[in-house]
Amino acid sequence: MCGIAGILNLNESMAPPSREELVPMISVIRHRGPDEAGIYLDDHMGLGHVRLSIIGIEGGGQPIANEDGSLWIIYNGEAFNYVELKPELLQKGHRFTTDTDTEVLLHLYEEYGPACLEKINGQFALAIWDNRKKELFLARDRMGIRPLFYTCSGNRLLFASEIKALFTHPEVTRAIDAEALHQVFTFWTTLGGGTIFENIHELPPGHYMTVKDGRITRKAFWTLPYYAPEDRWQGSFPEACETLHDLLLDAVRIRLRADVPVGAYLSGGLDSSLITALIARNFNNRLKTFSIGFQEGSFDESRYQQEMIAHLKTDHRRTLASNQGIREHFADLVWHAEKPILRTAPVPLYLLSGLVRDNQLKVVLTGEGADEVFGGYNIFKEAKIRHFWGRQPDSKIRPQLLQKLYPYIFKNPRRTSAFLYAFYAVKPGDMEDPCFSHRIRWNNTSKNTQFFSTQIAEKLNGTPWRDKVLEGLPPDFADRNLLARAQHLEMEVFLSNYLLSSQGDRPAMANSLEIRLPFLDYRVIDFAARMPPHWKINGLNEKYLLKKSFSEEVPDIVRNRPKQPYRAPIQEVFFNPAPDDYVDAMLGEDSLRQAGLFDLQKVSRLLNKYRKGGHGSEVQNMAVVGILSAQLIHHQFVANYPWRAIDPIPQDRILKTGPNSLCINGALGRNAALQP
Incomplete structure (x- = not known):
């Protein structure tokens, strides 16, 4: 996993993109790729990349060019089926200089153009620059597991893996979008490729974008599947169970491809337990697993975690998400999430990813996506x-x-x-x-x-x-x-725009950790879409097909346990006295007045209820977290950007390529890549 950034001139009369513009962009997202860095520069295009080396450790630095240097790629993600794709490209005469999936994607694009995206089974955000056609190609994976943002400013298009990279450029303005704030306080997230900031856009999942001659074209290459009754699965239920078992096992198999050790999250719920069991039983019987425990017993799932650890005999590590710890790291999480959030649940995941990195792992498999795909909520x-x-x-x-x-x-x-009235009053x-x-x-x-x-x-x-x-x-x-x-609503609105970001990519990549999600393999999603509804929810028994398909892998005590939504405490976190605390500062009158987002008197009445020991409703708890996180967004990105000092990547650690770059040997002792 990596971080990417770029600058494209939309007007030929403009000065070429420069190293001085690109280096801050990749430096501020260095957490996404602490191992290597590289840039490409020509008269029109600047590409920047920071690398978390997982596949093709040696020689996999980016940007990477094709044989004649006419195409250049920077890439964040994984093409899990690159092994199967490469032989076809070799037969067609393509030459490879690395063992990376990045180079496979570059030649795949060279051979098929945008249609190459239909062949990729993976999670990715990529940029390919055609130096001959002067055309930029941007693309994002089907479910939006990897982020990609862009903006147009001063006759330039800028793009990056995170918004904070765009904000390093002096021409990009920083302001909160009122309509986007309204969407977050309704849907938990923004809609339609928008972000919380004015004029900052996110390439939607399953889309690609081309930029040529100053014109931007955006198209979908994949949409969530739906099958009419006559097109659904025609086999029996046992046959469906067997097919699903084989599909998910293969989804796990290809997601274990790496040149570094791979671990797994183990929450104690069905989904992560199932993925962990498939790995431990079929591929790695000394698997390292990781979990969160909570100070508040009502949120803790340690009992079920211990059941699975004993069942699979994994090498397990656990971290405790204390109320104080959640409070202390909430601001850090918001900095990485780059949007207001309505729950504290992402913070323990941030702590969990830190535990994994402390144990020297770069990759974990997780169970996210099963509830959405198989009807678990x-x-x-x-x-x-x-x-x-x-x-x-x-x-x-x-x-x-x-x-x-x-x-x-x-x-x-x-x-x-x-x-009951609210529930049935329709x-x-x-x-x-x-x-x-x-x-x-x-x-x-x-x-x-x-x-x-x-x-x-x-x-x-x-x-x-x-x-x-x-x-x-x-x-x-x-x-x-x-x-x-x-x-469809849950996956299109909530999963892609909130869960895979604020509880997925962001808390993991904050600690340079790549998460891989077998349940979101597009083959699994397509298969589930073919199933009749009563096979997903049988009566009120959720994920019925999934449970039946893996009855031998997961013990009954976990497989049949009551559904427990993943949550974290709120009131206990923010309303324990703490002197000189950022929470009081961010929710104080001066900060509220400066940001101009919320009504001072209404917020004050809400906070007084909590400070006097009252208990808020679920909606009021969401209000507290939403207001605090929105205040932090304004503080970190609008009023005081950069909230964290940007430590520029040293020049001798950057691999530089392109006509306008002086090629040098990086500090890692590797020669610069091919120049056009």
Whole structure:
């Protein structure tokens, strides 16, 4: 895994991109690639790269050129099937000078153009510069596991793996986008390739972009699959279980390809336990595994972690996410996330990735994506229950169904009636709403927009949040079954834009750690899309097909345990007294007034409730985290950028190539790459 950055002149009369512009861009994202650095410069294009060496350790520095130096690539990610792709390219006459997947992708593009993306099984963000055509090609993997941002400023296009790299350039302005803030406080994230900052864009998952003669063209090469009933799986359930078993095993196999040791996260839930079991039983019986424990017992899953450790006999390491630790590292996490967040859950993952790196590993496999792909979340079952009520409005078993999902709600009579009213207070016709499954969640979250300042509220265009979502839905969305619609929304809005970023790439790469996600192999996603809904959720039994397919790998106590969403404490974290603490500073009147994002009086009333020992609701807890993280975003990126000092990569550690670069030997003792 690596970090990339680049500058393209959109006007030929402009001065060429310079080393002085590129070095700060790659230096500020050096955590993504601490092993090596390289730049390419010509009259139009500047490419920068920092490398985390995992495959092709020797000779894999970037940028890399093709045989005649007409194409140059910088690349962040992995093409897990590069071994299978390379022989075909060799047969077509391509010559290789490294053992890296990077060079395979470069020649694949040379051979097939943008259609090469359909052949790649991986997680990636890449840039390829065609020096002859003067054309830039940018692309991002199907699910958006790896990030890629861009902006146009002063007749230049700048792009990078992280937004902070764009902000090093003096021509790029830094301001929070009011509409984007509204989206975060509704959907937990921004929509449609936007970011929290004005004029900073993210290339959407499954898209590529070409830039030529000053014109930018963006196209999708993949979309989330959906199959009508007549096109679904025609085999039996046991045959589906066997096929899924083989598919996921192969997804794990190719994700173990590395020239460095590979470990695994082991949370104690079904998904990470399953991935760990497949590795330990089939590929590595002395696997290193890693987990988080919590100071707060209600969040801790150590019991199930210990069951799996004993079952698989892994070499295990564990770190404790204390309330104080979460508080101390929250600001660091926001700096890496580059967006407001509504939960503290990403912080323990940041601590976990630090534990892995302290144990000298660069790569881990994780279980993320299974809930979205195989129907594991309660929000899918909620929609099923509400749909049942719509068809049978006189049924008396509705509360019992809901009690199976949320037993804690029914322990508090005052909360029970309000919760039931909010849950069932929909007209039967509402079930045809494309956003039916997520409407309660988004309505609840959007209540926190009440804390916006007048100046933010005045900037909003008043478009209902529902319309924002509908704009991006496929034409046949209304014809899909309830679970398929809910899964699409969860993957398109939440998974790609929030989970894979704030709880995926960012907390891991902050500690120079690459995570690999077998459940998001596009073959697994496509296979799951072919399954009938009742094979995913059988009654209210989530991930039914997945559990049945791997009954021998995971013990019953873990496989059949109650679903426990991954969360971390909030109130206990931020409202313990601490002198001179950044939390008090960021939520104080001076900071709130300077940022201009939130209403001082409303925020003050909310905070006083907590400071007096009161307990907030789930929505209020999200408000606290959202307000604090948005304040930190303003402080770190708008008012005080760079929040952390940028330590420039020394000149003798940068491999420089291109007509406008003096080629030198890097400090690692390797000659510069081919010059055009």
